[in-house]
Amino acid sequence: MDEERTEAWWARRAWALLSAVRERAPLVQCITNLVSMDIAANALTAAGASPAMLHCIREIPDFTPRCDAVYINVGALSEDWLPSMRAAASAGRPWVLDPVAVAASSFRMEACLELLALRPAVVRGNASEILALASSSDSSPTFKGVDSSHDSGEALQAAKALARSSGAVVAVSGAVDFITDGEQVISASNGVAMMQKIMATGCAVTALIAAFVGADPSDALAAAACALAIFGLAGEIGMESAKGPASLRMHLIDALYGLDEQTVTSGVKIALLP
Ligand SMILES: Nc1ncnc2c1ncn2[C@@H]1O[C@H](COP(=O)(O)OP(=O)(O)O)[C@@H](O)[C@H]1O
Ligand SMILES: Cc1ncsc1CCOP(=O)(O)O
């Protein structure tokens, strides 16, 4: 199977998955921080998914089982929301974790480790987040809040170890995104540096990963790699018209909405690393 996963295979897979999102409009429940709600909901809907920002614990038993995927993001974690996160992660739907600033506190680290034990299909973080989560350490001297103080390649071994110990696909974002199930490593090299200057692009791309998993839960590794590459490609196209972070945000969402087969199959840069 691996031998046939050429760059051309990945390009076709990325288009097939984006097409599946557009056709099936997966319902994605998002329990996410308040900063990211707007960009995540807009990225999801531009891609063809159906976002729902529901976090009241009383709604989860009725609503979550009807979702195609669940997205949980601890960016603005609180004692009130953690029970909802636990309940939604335990509802039997495929789900994706964004461990924003996991090293911020022991409360956040313990919450993320507890959620990790509830078997997310995918964990996506920046390099500092994946390094911290893999080592269960909330005491890094280089901690910079929600931003990464490491390059994605520095977290590759940690990502592989975390994938093996948790059973999740682990994605590390950065200039090059790395996606691993603990054995295979995929690189996705789309994107522009200016994406780091738009608040909550990381949160938005994790939401998009959840939509791709919801559209096709059979291969979380492919879903995560293709969602990251497609989001990055939308950033590249958006950058052609952008003057700065605010206009890039708008043009990225427009580009995500307008992607066609030719643009996706010629533009995504996904490769299986040897
Ligand atoms: N230097 C870069 N060059 C190109 N794309 C980048 C770069 N840094 C981040 N990205 C892209 O921006 C998005 C958010 O990633 P990142 O900034 O690592 O997440 P977070 O916001 O959680 O820290 C991802 O799609 C990633 O591929
Ligand atoms: C600023 C901020 N504070 C808590 S969550 C959040 C957004 C983080 O977004 P991202 O992880 O995409 O950088």
Ligand SMILES: [Mg+2]
């Ligand atoms: Mg983040």
